[in-house]
Ligand SMILES: O=C(O)COP(=O)(O)O
């Protein structure tokens with residue numbers, strides 16, 4: 001029997017499954033307000049998302065991509081951000097169009113699904129539950145589930161072990177360079193979506209194996225890839 005080329009699909013959360021930007025920016029700006037800082041525009045915060053919570057807090061505290069707040073300010077910011085995001089988590093966050101339909105098509109075709117995000121567990125799990133997406137995923141790996149997060153290949157390799165597949169039989173779908181780098185370093189197929197929170201450049205510059213408009217197109221692509 002020939003195996004289908006892709007058996008497992010790993011999906012990124014922020015900017016791929018869910019549009020979380022308004023609530024992330026709301027929490028970052030509430031944190032800034034508590035510290036006497038003026039709000040940042042949404043478009044700016046968008047360029048700061050993707051490397052996990054600690055990095056988002058450092059960037060939104062300093063309004064610099066490589067900014068390093070003092071340890072005291074960082075600690076205050078982190079506590080403030082967590083408290084505010086706990087409150088705002090579900091307010092404006094929605095699944096992107098095509099997400100549910102695409103996941104349904106993948107699942108109906110026998111593909112097994114994982115969610116691999118850099119977002120901390122305390123936010124990932126309630127969001128997947130409230131948006132109704134949790135039941136699609138056999139495995140959910142957050143930014144703090146393992147010792148390393150994307151762009152490190154560790155979470156993807158962990159998923160391959162969990163599903164007992166070779167990396168070549170897993171695809172990673174994401175919106176940012178971290179998803180594509182993690183996929184390449186793990187030896188998985190990489191698929192990029194053009195919406196979401198890339199910090200710079202066109203989607204083609206990510207260097208993914210494929211670019212799709214959304215998850216329905218991703219499902220079509222994977223289901224048409226056929227067998228070895
Ligand atoms: O929390 C983040 O930095 C973004 O997480 P993501 O990996 O789901 O895009």
Ligand SMILES: [Mg+2]
Nearest residue numbers: 012014015175
């Ligand atoms: Mg993302």
